[in-house]
Amino acid sequence: MSKLVAQLKRHEGVKKFCYLCPAGFETIGVGRNISQNNGLGLSDDEIDYLLENDIKRCKQELIALPWFVDLDPVRQDAIVNLCFNLGMTRLLGFKNALAAMEARDYSKAADEFYDSRWAKQVGSRADEVCEMIRTGRYGEGYA
Template sequence: MALLSNEAIQLLGQQLKRHEGIEYKPYHCTAGKLTIGIGRNIDDLGISEDEAFYLLNNDIKRVEQEVSNNISFLDELSDNRKIALLNMAFNLGISRLMKFKNMLSALQQHDYQTAAKEMLNSRWARQVGRRAEELAKQMEAG
């Protein structure tokens, strides 16, 4: 049973926002704790699994939009190849993904074997290891 009514929870939320402020990037509060949002102490509390997946879903939507805006032939790819690209964009950011010119050119030509090789022939692949190997296989197999 909830301690407060929904109306009271709304009032408390408005009051806390007024007192705590709202920060969209992490900062250190006066007690030195890493904090975000409306007073969320992430040093001590962290986030819940539900919150992590809420953030992930928002990030996936953002990455989908960025990739869609920058890769004109995206609709020609299978879902598994799109997933590989989105995974890379999530990891690298769209600007660094767009530097994979040879890979993108091979993808546009439906040369998935070359695209996979280009993925592996990169500093990114050396940094992320198994992730790159898995995504390259996924890209090639479709």
Template sequence: MSILTKSLKEKLKKQLVHHEGLKTDLYLCPAEKWTIGVGRNLSDCGISQHEALYLLDNDIIWIANKLCQEVSWIPTLTEARQIVLLNMAFNLGVQGLLDFKQMFAALEVEDYDTAADEMLDSRWAVQVGKRALELSEIMRTNIL
């Protein structure tokens, strides 16, 4: 039987936020452990798979909103090609993706072969290898 009633948990949570503080940026605690949130010791505990996927869901929403703010015509692309751009933005950051000027120029005129070639003709493609090959093929064929 658990002692964690809803009331106990809420009172403890309020007290822990008061004592530990709530920090949304990574910091080194006095015990020299990387910490985030309300005293979450990432050095020793890390995060669970569930927590990682929750963060990923939020990151996907953030990156999609940011990319659409920068490139208003992204929603006109097929889902497969949107996924390619979002995947690249997730890896490079939106600003890094926006450096692919020739790829975007090709996308604007629906020249997907050239867009795929531009993806491969980059330092990014060398760095990520198979990922670039897979994503460029999706860009070229529109098949996930």
């Protein structure tokens, strides 16, 4: 680590969560102003980096479900999408849907996910994810 990096970390502090700096700006990390007004926000590369890390984290958590690794790639993506959106703890609350996934009863699993408060909250996202679970295919518009 360079001397400048060490100095900036010492001066600014290292914050893993958003906070208001003394000047009243939303800040994160090492003094990164992310406010809409006068802030840097995040670059597209930074957003992609964070997203890829979050996807990796979800996949690592999902390895705990022994049947997950045996799913085809599209159904794995659907479960990763659910984990990303809900978090692992809330995803594990879908006991009937996950049992159906493990039994490879994908229609039942899709129905269980679709018949939930989550599906009502996320609208078309639920349509898309449940269809991926049901068919093992992405909808139109995906390569």
